[in-house]
Amino acid sequence: MTVLGRMLTHLGAAVAFLAVCSSSAAQIAMQPTEHGYPSKPVRMLVGFSPGGGTDVAARIIGRKLSEAWNQQVVVDNRPGAGGLVAFELTARANPDGYTLLATSPSFAIQPSISAKLPFDPLRDFAPVTQATSAPYLLVVYPGVEAKSLSELIKLAKAHPGKLNYASGGIGSAQHLTAELFRLMAGISIVHVPFKGAVNVPDVIAGRVQMLFSGLPQAMSHVQANRLRALGVTTAARSSALPSIPTLAEAGVPGFEVTIWYGILATGRTPAPIVDKLYVDLARALQSADVRQQLTSLGLEPVGNAPAAFSTKIRAEIAQWAKVAKQAGVTPE
Numbered sequence: 001m002t003v004l005g006r007m008l009t010h011l012g013a014a015v016a017f018l019a020v021c022s023s024s025a026a027q028i029a030m031q032p033t034e035h036g037y038p039s040k041p042v043r044m045l046v047g048f049s050p051g052g053g054t055d056v057a058a059r060i061i062g063r064k065l066s067e068a069w070n071q072q073v074v075v076d077n078r079p080g081a082g083g084l085v086a087f088e089l090t091a092r093a094n095p096d097g098y099t100l101l102a103t104s105p106s107f108a109i110q111p112s113i114s115a116k117l118p119f120d121p122l123r124d125f126a127p128v129t130q131a132t133s134a135p136y137l138l139v140v141y142p143g144v145e146a147k148s149l150s151e152l153i154k155l156a157k158a159h160p161g162k163l164n165y166a167s168g169g170i171g172s173a174q175h176l177t178a179e180l181f182r183l184m185a186g187i188s189i190v191h192v193p194f195k196g197a198v199n200v201p202d203v204i205a206g207r208v209q210m211l212f213s214g215l216p217q218a219m220s221h222v223q224a225n226r227l228r229a230l231g232v233t234t235a236a237r238s239s240a241l242p243s244i245p246t247l248a249e250a251g252v253p254g255f256e257v258t259i260w261y262g263i264l265a266t267g268r269t270p271a272p273i274v275d276k277l278y279v280d281l282a283r284a285l286q287s288a289d290v291r292q293q294l295t296s297l298g299l300e301p302v303g304n305a306p307a308a309f310s311t312k313i314r315a316e317i318a319q320w321a322k323v324a325k326q327a328g329v330t331p332e
Contacts, residue, residue, distance in 0.1 A: 037097055037273055041072040044100045044263075045090055047083030048168065053214030053299075057132055057261040058102035060293050064284040075102075079195070082106055082171050084114065091119035095266040097273040101125070104261055105173040108316035112324040113171035115331040121317065124267040127309040128277045131285060132261045132299040135232035136177055136212040137219070138247065141203050142228050144210070149230045149250035152210075156187035164190040166199040166208040171329060176320055177212045177233060177257045179327035184252050203227060214259060215240060215298030233257040240298035261299070262309055278306055 044062050046055050055077060062073035078086040083106040093099035101107075111121055119125075138149070144163075146152035156163050167174035170193050182189055192208050200218055203211045204226050211218075212233065219240060221227040231247040232238050235256045247255040263281060265274055282303035284290055294301050304312075 037276060038069050038071045040098065041074055042069075042098050042100060043074050043076050044102050045086040046075060046077045046102050047079060047086030047106070048077070048104075049079045050077050051217070052168075053134075053216050053259065054102055054104045054261055056216045056297065057294070057299060060290060061102070061131055061263070061281065061284060064287060064290050065280060068280055068284065082110060082113070082169050084110060084117075087121075088118050090264065090266055091124040093266045095126075095268040095270070097265055097269050097277060099266055100128070100277075101264045102131075102261060103264060105259060105316060105320070106171075107262075107264075108313055109171060109173060109176060109320045109324070111317055112321040113329055113331055120267075122314070126265040126267055126269045126274050127306050127313060128263040128265055128274055129281050129285075129306065130260050130262040130302045130304050130309045130312060131281065132294055133302050134215055134259050134299045135234035135238050135246075136174070136257060136259050137215055137222070137229055137238075137241070137244070137298075138181070138210065138231045138233070139200075139203060139213055139218050139222065139227040139229050140210045141206045141208070142225065143206055144228070146230070147228070149245070149247060149252070152230055153185050153187055153251055156185070156189055160188035161190055163187075163209050164192050165210045165212070166192050166194055166202055167211075168199065169193045169195060171324075173259065174212050176323050176327065176329065179329065180257065180323050181212070181247070181252065181255065183323075183326055184255055200227070219298055233259075238298050239300075240295070260302070260312075262313075274306055 044058050046058050048054050058075050062075050066073045078089060083103060086101060087107065090099055090101040111117060140146065146155050165178050167178060175191060199211060200213055200221060202208050204221060218227055222229045229241065229244045231245055231250045233247055235246065237244065237246055265277060285301040285303040291301055
């Protein structure tokens with residue numbers, strides 16, 4: 001073999017060796033993402049007070065993930081500004097999967113009611129999965145004369161501005177759901193905003209007269225006759241309270257609002273981590289114990305893929321923008 005031939009042979013061997021090394025390095029680099037995550041505790045931010053629907057769902061899911069990962073999932077409540085405090089913390093976190101956001105339709109509402117968001121709701125977040133789906137439950141103080149939705153509407157029309165309703169704050173999902181109800185029913189009712197999502201005790205005490213509540217907070221009080229339930233907001237009745245009619249069948253045709261809880265990561269989180277989160281969350285949601293805990297609260301497990309959840313968020317941003325405009329809820 002010529003000198004040139006021997007040189008080409010050695011050069012080919014060197015290139016092959018470097019290719020193998022490069023491939024091995026790539027595999028090693030991927031191992032922390034695919035097999036080592038999570039290697040430390042994971043923080044799950046909730047933008048609302050403890051005891052609210054988002055918080056309850058997050059804690060049920062978080063406990064199951066802690067078992068599966070052998071790593072603690074810490075639920076960190078950061079209430080304020082309709083969830084904005086937690087949203088911004090998530091958007092600015094390191095995109096490594098160790099900061100997650102448990103949220104609700106409030107995430108899709110904020111673009112319509114905030115004059116300038118400190119983040120982009122589509123670019124700065126990585127949707128993982130919609131965890132649950134459920135209706136709001138329209139409840140009233142037992143002292144209110146109305147025994148049905150049609151009677152409530154009749155009462156409100158007879159006394160414009162006399163009935164009031166609570167919400168977790170201006171621009172909250174509860175607020176806009178009630179405003180949609182007001183518009184579609186053609187009535188005049190007064191908004192009483194509270195800080196945080198837990199205002200069921202104020203309705204029980206009669207300080208406010210009505211509320212669109214998550215099922216986890218209100219169901220036991222309805223069953224104990226401390227609250228009167230007049231309807232659910234979804235298109236179909238809730239399996240948890242099958243005797244309660246939908247608003248559509250009880251007097252407001254076409255009314256439909258679904259409350260959901262979902263998990264998002266910080267934008268630019270590596271795809272393998274998002275994929276692992278989705279797979280593990282979907283598995284957790286299908287486990288018998290988690291399903292039992294959620295359904296007992298009227299929450300239906302979902303666990304859809306990241307792309308499907310992203311599509312839902314985009315659709316709801318458009319939907320709630322329309323409601324906010326019709327209701328005259330202006331950005332602040």
